[in-house]
Each structure stands twice: as structure tokens, then as C-alpha cells.
Amino acid sequence: MKKFGSLLLVSVFAGAITLGAYKLFFEAPNYAVVTQDNGNNLVTTSFSPTSFRGAGINEVDFTTAAENTVNAVVHVKNVTLSQGPSTLREFFYGYGGNQKPQVGTGSGVIISQDGYIVTNNHVIANSEQLQVTLNNNKTYNANIIGTDPNSDIALIKIDAERILPYLAFGDSDETKVGEWVLAVGNPFNLTSTVTAGIVSAKARALASLDQSFIQTDAAVNPGNSGGALVNTNGDLIGINTAITSQTGSYVGYSFAVPSNIAKKVVEDIIEYGNVQKGILGISTIPMNSPYAIEKGINEIDGVYIAQVEEDSGAFDAELAEGDIIKKVDNVDIRKYSDLIGYIASKRPGDELMVSILREKEVLEVPVTLKERQxxxxxxxxxxxxxxxxxxxxxxxxxxxxxxxxxxxxxxxxxxxxxxxxxxxxxxxxxxxxxxxxxxxxxxxxxxxxxxxxxxxxxxxxxxx
CATH class of the missing domain: 2.30.42.10 (PDZ domain)
Structure with a gap:
């Protein structure tokens, strides 16, 4: 009997150990949280699934775009002859002293294998001599083919002994806010410098300039002007032009002329010798003016037509004061810079389909652009x-x-x-x-x- 009791006790201990081991190591946990039910529903805060690959920055590879871009971006040296006053009399009555050479530098983008280069007008302005240095350190003299101060775009050309690497224009209208971009140029005479950022805004207006820009946070500094802004595919979507800074150096904002505008300017210079600028023929009211605020125009989503220019495309199409432009072709128009940015890529004679809001009715009106008079x-x-x-x-x-x-x-x-x-x-x-x-x-x-x-x-x- 004593032997049977001992055997039973050992069996109980063995079973307890086996059950404990199973509970600890093999059974999946099944927890229940008990809370007071106040009748509140569970609310899902987001229906967007997260990427299984983690943060988006890990999914982007800049190496191919950088490799395809650096050899097509050049260093531009501009030698000008300047003069300045040395006395108060010369300041008011003119300066007749000797001219002094000054050297300015910037960047440019090769856009054809035979040596056409697009840059900023302010990079080559007033030049007596232009020199272009390629990424392989070879230097060539350059000739100015044409300029457009309004868009700050210039076209120059070098005669090289070989076929040159170049970048193709992309479609800047397809660029999206938040898209990764690279800025390639020669800041502070440092050749082939690549910086990365995102598109911060599109159709951005700067001060009183009649132009719209792509805004990016890719680092751009003096010397980057005229360089390339490319997407991760290596497509040229802009020409880096300006920064907003109190110091003259990069502080987080830089601006590029959209590639569709730059491409149109270049094509016009080559084909016509100057820029063919088509206008719609309307004027609007500055959005933050007291009059706009008083009349509620400041809150309009679109472009308010304040005046129609006589003998213009808008005049012929019978657009009128008080109409609100909502869309041009398939492009949404929310502010004036959206409108001028799109029209800047068009020529006189081009027909646009303009969607306007007139007394709560949406109308589709064809408008033919005319040359500014x-x-x-x-x-x-x-x-x-x-x-x-x-x-x-x-x-x-x-x-x-x-x-x-x-x-x-x-x-x-x-x-x-x-x-x-x-x-x-x-x-x-x-x-x-x-x-x-x-x-x-x-x-x-x-x-x-x-x-x-x-x-x-x-x-x-x-x-x-």
C-alpha cells in the first residue's frame, strides 16, 4: 500500500510538470481585457495600410538618377566687363573709368548630343566671354544662341569633338508634391554636386515675377543656378534658378523653372529666334489686397477675372468680368500662378479649353491665345x-x-x-x-x- 501511494504521488508531480511546461512554452496566449462598456464605438483612425517594406525613404534609390545626371550638368564661367563709381560725382553723373573684368559662375544642362546647353539668363547676362567645363574637366568656349529674361532661361552652345551626354526634358505637369527630386550643379565651384529633397510646392509665385516655379527643399546654393532638377528616373523636370534667403545661402527653400516652360523657351529660340508668348488677355485682383478681402475674392478657389483686354483671345471668347477660371484643358486652376504657369508653355495660336464659373453655372469655352500687343x-x-x-x-x-x-x-x-x-x-x-x-x-x-x-x-x- 505504501508503495502504491508513492507511485501515485510521483505520477501527480509528473503530470503537473508536463501541464506547466505545455502552458508555458506551447499554448498560444489568449488575453481578454475587461473594461467598463459605456456604449462607445471603436473608431479606426486610418484606412491606409502601411508598407511592408517600412519607411518610404528606404524604397528610393537615387544612384541611377545621379549617375545619369552628373555628366550632363556643366560648369559655366561668365567673364563680364564692369565699371563702377569711385566718387560721389561719378555716381550721379556717370563713370568713365576703365572697365574691370569680373568672373561669375553657374551651372548648365546639356540637352542635346551636339552641345546645346540650357542655363539661367542671369548666369550668362552681360558676358564678354563664356566658358563651359564638362564633368571630365574639358573646357570649351560657348556662344549665346538666345535668351529670355522673363523666364530667366538662356540657350548656349559649345562645339565639342565628340557626342555629349545629355538629359531629356520630362513633363513637369506630371510632377507631384512630395515626390523625391535631385538638384545637380556646381555650388561654390564644387563640380558635380548632388543634393536630394522633395517637391514642396508647384506653381509657386515669387514676389512680382510673372512666372511660376517648382519649389523644393533640395539644397541649392550660389553656383547651382542653371543646374538640373531631376526626378528619381533621371528626367529633367526643372532648371534650378533661385533661393529665398536673407543670407544668400540655402535655408530650406529653392525654386526651379518647370521643364515644360524651359523646353518651350528653348524650342522657340531655336525655331523663331525669340520667345513666342501667347496671352489669354485677362487681369485679376491680387488675392491679399484690401479690395479682394472686402469683396470676398480672397476666398475664391480659382482665378477671378477683373478685366478683359480688348482684341485678346479672352475678349473674342466673350469671357467677362466676374467669371472665375476653374480649369484650363485638364489642369485645375486654383490660383493665378497655376494659370500663368500653364499658359507659359503655350504659343500664340494654341487653343485652350477654359472652364469658367459664371453665376453658379460651369461653362466650357474654347479660347485661342494671341500674341501680346x-x-x-x-x-x-x-x-x-x-x-x-x-x-x-x-x-x-x-x-x-x-x-x-x-x-x-x-x-x-x-x-x-x-x-x-x-x-x-x-x-x-x-x-x-x-x-x-x-x-x-x-x-x-x-x-x-x-x-x-x-x-x-x-x-x-x-x-x-
Missing amino acids: TMTIPILGFEIKNLTEKDMKTFRTKKGVKIIGVPETFRAYDLEGKVLISFGEDDIKNIQDARTKFGRITRYGRTSITMLNDKGERERLIIQ
Whole structure:
């Protein structure tokens, strides 16, 4: 009996150990949390599944895009002859001293295997000599093919002895906010520098510039101007142009001319010799002005038409004051920079389908862009217009532009109503030509303009 009791006790202990081991090591836990039920429903905060690969940055590879880009981005050296005043008298009455060479640097992007290079206009402005250095350290002299100060795009060319690597223009309209991009250039004369960031915003307006930009947080510094902004596929989606900074160095914001605008400017320069700029023919009210706030225009999602220019595409299509532009073709228009950014990639004669909101009714209106007939030239601020057939007969000339408005500074010279025919020794053909030529005026430079009065007499004015 004692032997049987001992055997039973051993069996009980063995069973307890086996059950404990199973509970501890093999049985899946099954916990129940007991809470007070107040009738509250469980709310799911997100229906977006997370990536099984973890954070998105781990999914991006920049190496291929960088390798394909660095050899197509060049260093641009601009030698200019500048002069400046050394006395107060020279400051007010002009400087006649010796010209001093100055060297500026920037970047450029090869866009064809035969040596065409796109850069910023401010990189090559007023150049006496241009030199381009490739990524293999070979240096070539470059020629200016054409410029567009309004978009800050210039086209130059080198003659190399071999086929050159180049970048193809991408479609900047397809670029998305949050997309990874690379900025490639030569900041501080450091060749082939690659920085990464994301697209922070599209169709960004800067100060009073009639232009829209791609904003990115990829580091851009002096010397990056004219360099490439590419996506992770290596497509050229922008030309790096400007930064917003109180120090002149990168602080987190940089801006690029969208590739669709740069491509259109380059094609126009090659095909026509100048930029073919089509306009819609409307003006709007600044969004943050007191009038806009008072009238509630500040809260409009779209572009409010405040005025329609006579003899424009908008005028012919019977767009009217109070209409709100909501969409152009398939592009949503939420602010004025969206509109000018899209139209900047079009030419006179292009037809756009404009969606407008008129008295709570949405209308689709075809509008044909026309060439601008009036504009304000830079620096001097003259308002000018292309000559009509009547003007050509009255002034007995087929070239030039008519001055239709002058700022207060020039009122005493009786310039309004006269025809401006030359800038220095260069003839002026039309308002686009005038804008380009007057964009060359520098603070200490001196030039002359020649005008015709209604008697056909020539008058010359020295500008300094």
C-alpha cells in the first residue's frame, strides 16, 4: 500500500510538470481585457495600410538618377566687363573709368548630343566671354544662341569633338508634391554636386515675377543656378534658378523653372529666334489686397477675372468680368500662378479649353491665345505697344514700338506717343525685342535710345 501511494504521488508531480511546461512554452496566449462598456464605438483612425517594406525613404534609390545626371550638368564661367563709381560725382553723373573684368559662375544642362546647353539668363547676362567645363574637366568656349529674361532661361552652345551626354526634358505637369527630386550643379565651384529633397510646392509665385516655379527643399546654393532638377528616373523636370534667403545661402527653400516652360523657351529660340508668348488677355485682383478681402475674392478657389483686354483671345471668347477660371484643358486652376504657369508653355495660336464659373453655372469655352500687343519694359518702366498699320504710315517706319505710357520720372521728356526704334545701335522690332534689349541695362551702364516723333524726326535720349 505504501508503495502504491508513492507511485501515485510521483505520477501527480509528473503530470503537473508536463501541464506547466505545455502552458508555458506551447499554448498560444489568449488575453481578454475587461473594461467598463459605456456604449462607445471603436473608431479606426486610418484606412491606409502601411508598407511592408517600412519607411518610404528606404524604397528610393537615387544612384541611377545621379549617375545619369552628373555628366550632363556643366560648369559655366561668365567673364563680364564692369565699371563702377569711385566718387560721389561719378555716381550721379556717370563713370568713365576703365572697365574691370569680373568672373561669375553657374551651372548648365546639356540637352542635346551636339552641345546645346540650357542655363539661367542671369548666369550668362552681360558676358564678354563664356566658358563651359564638362564633368571630365574639358573646357570649351560657348556662344549665346538666345535668351529670355522673363523666364530667366538662356540657350548656349559649345562645339565639342565628340557626342555629349545629355538629359531629356520630362513633363513637369506630371510632377507631384512630395515626390523625391535631385538638384545637380556646381555650388561654390564644387563640380558635380548632388543634393536630394522633395517637391514642396508647384506653381509657386515669387514676389512680382510673372512666372511660376517648382519649389523644393533640395539644397541649392550660389553656383547651382542653371543646374538640373531631376526626378528619381533621371528626367529633367526643372532648371534650378533661385533661393529665398536673407543670407544668400540655402535655408530650406529653392525654386526651379518647370521643364515644360524651359523646353518651350528653348524650342522657340531655336525655331523663331525669340520667345513666342501667347496671352489669354485677362487681369485679376491680387488675392491679399484690401479690395479682394472686402469683396470676398480672397476666398475664391480659382482665378477671378477683373478685366478683359480688348482684341485678346479672352475678349473674342466673350469671357467677362466676374467669371472665375476653374480649369484650363485638364489642369485645375486654383490660383493665378497655376494659370500663368500653364499658359507659359503655350504659343500664340494654341487653343485652350477654359472652364469658367459664371453665376453658379460651369461653362466650357474654347479660347485661342494671341500674341501680346502691349507690355511694360524693364528698368525704365515705359508702357509700349506694337505698331498698327496706321502707326507705320504716320511715323513712316515698319520697325519699332509705340510709347503709350511713361512713369513720373520721364514725364518732362515728352516721350508719350513717340515711336522707339533703337536701343543703342540695335534696332527694335517689336515689344518682345524691346523687353529683351532693355533687360540688359545695368545700374552703372550707359546707353542711348532713338525715337521718332509724328513728323518723322529722330530724337535721341542718353540713359545712364
